[in-house]
Amino acid sequence: MESIFVLLVIFVVASNPGSAAPSPFSNNSTCPVTMNYVLTVPWNPSSCLNLNQTHTILCCQTLLSLFGIALAENLKKNSLFQLPNITTSASCLQDFQSKLTSLSLPNNIVSSCFDPLQFVITPNICAHIQYKQDWQSRLGPTPLLNTACKPDLSDLTNCAACVDEGLKVVQMLNSIDGNTSHSENCFYFTILYIAGIVNDLGPESKGTMPCIFELSISSQAGSRNGHRDLVCGLTAATLAFLVIIVLGLYFWYTLWLKRKNVENLLAYADPQERGSSLRLRPNTGLIWFKFEDLVKATDNFSAENFIGRGGFGSVYKGILPDGTMVAIKGIEEFDSQGDESYSEVEIVSNLKHRNLVPLRGCCVVNDNLEIRRYLVQDYMPNGSLEDHLFSTILDGQNIKKSLSWPQRRSIILDVANALLYLHFGVKPAIYHRDIKATNILLDADMRAKVADFGLAKESSESRSNLNTRVAGTRGYLAPEYALYGQLTEKSDVYSFGVVVLEIMCGRKALELSSSGAPVFLITDWVWSLMKSGNIEEALDASMLIDGNTVRNIMERFLLVGVLCSHVMVSSRPTILNALKMLEGDIEVPPIPDRPVTLGHYVYYNGDCSGMSSECGFKSL
DSSP states (O other), X not given: OOOTTGGGSOOOOOSOTTSOOOOOOOOSSOOSSOOTHHHHSOBOOGGGSSOOHHHHHHHHHHHHHHHHXXXXXXXXXXXXXXXXXHHHHHHHHHHHHHHHHHTTOOTTHHHHHOOGGGGBOOSTTTTTOOBHHHHHHHHOOOHHHHXXXXXXXXXXXXXXXXHHHHHHHHHHHHHHHOOGGGHHHHHHHHHHHIIIIIOTTOTTSTTHHHHTSOOOBOOOSOSTTHHHHHHHOOOHHHHHHHHXXXXXXXXXXXXXXXXXXXHHHHTTSOHHHHTSSEEEOTTTOOEEXXXXXXXXXXXXXXXXXXXXXXXXXXXXXXXXXXXXXXEEEEEOOOGGGTXXXXXXXXXXXXXXXXXXXXXEEEEEEEETTEEEEEEEEEOOTTOBHHHHHSOEEETTEEEOOOOOHHHHHHHHHHHHHHHHIIIIISSSOXXXXXXXXXXXXXXXXXXXXXXXXXXXXXXXXXXXXXXXXXXXXXXTSOHHHHHHOBOOHHHHHHHHHHHHHHHHHOSOSEEEOTTSOEEEEHHHHHHHHXXXXXXXXXXXXXXXXXXXXXXHHHHHHHHHHHHHTOSSGGGSOOHHHHHHHHTTSSOOXXXXXXXXXXXXXXXXXXXXXXXXXXXXXXXX
């Protein structure tokens, strides 16, 4: 299960925490709490030793939880949920770094992980709460939380009860605030309130650290030698204890998620609608389907009606009683991400655009918390873009498929218009996060429609759009998102650029050897041809026709693909400007050079469509 605390606070991971650099933090204001606990509490610093890209992210998560103890102590001492100003925040981070340096950790690890601004209090992050008094006036008495989280949380039963009540309080805060983008901050405040105000033993206790902050702890022989014991790691007894806690938390948290998912999805159907066959949910146009209807439509989900697999489950073709052809996607649970289908229902039900696959309705089968979910969408008779773009093996023969130039141009413009709508046509903007050839479907007229919003995420109004969980497909992920979790509209633009290159070149974004090793990355290949002045060699020969005018347009599309898939986020255009370049309304600007090192990375962690929180890079 992803760390409860770490999911809730936004952090910044810089390029290389292992290299020495002067600290950017000034000490103009004294930190209101002492950081000596860093040397005495039995936290486990192993993720901050021998840093690589994966360990850097894990290290920052650990340090974030560790710094949360100081914020909880500040709340206990000064009734303030965060720090009063940036100088105080910088001072605390500087003290934090000095303690970590004495434990032989990198002397710039704090500046690499955190921005002082993220810990400065502001009224516009969670129900206008800044002080403890604000919390109490907004929520009123919370006797169940106070009772559940008051005792020693090293007891598994106490911990589970506290977490359950904390999640309920978060829902109350979200309802009071009314802004879903603030939910992470409200979760964060709840953690600090439990650790700093409610729990009798306080944030530094061996129960609060693993239960509330989910901070891995190690054994400690004594305070004088505590820092040496931290590096030694966990004893067998502590390991067993933590395993029990983690399994217990996982069970309770997953149980709560499943209950909440059922509540969320059932909210789309009134009680009288659940027993009926086809009823419209007001204000959405969605149909609440009975499971029996889907079984009949797909001939009991027969192999003959199987279309393929999406990011979260299998897709079947079905025929409704009125003769309408539909695609039915079954959602499979993947650990704590089991609510992704609800996210897709919530997002797609409010989207209306000719280049998006419309959602007709949904179905939830709830049997003793064993949840099965299905989304019903319009059927696209010409399948996915991938079906028409690349060669396939049929009866031992390599069958080369081809799309005409007008078809390719139309598909590229259709996808660009879909992203333009997602980024600028709705509020808040939506980031698809998984733009790729298999998620671009083609209707009877070969017009493209973007599908599969299982990973889509609404843009955040908070100070940063960084995420601890990276999701998508290797070969299509923007470097800053895969490496640091930095998600912006330019992440979709990068994926779009890769798709443009695939369409124009007729080659897959990433090609692997029989052993699974990467042997070809389309962005590097086209970049090399462009730098050598031979970019026309990248064009798929099957669509080439005589005429310099058309070829010039094709090369312009290629250059837009190169620009959109630039490794530097600042060099990419917005999708609006990319569309203007494609249509010839504005010129394609000179393409900036890119760092050599970043140009030689490919994704190594497999297809991480909602499956993995760590999609990294590996040098070729």
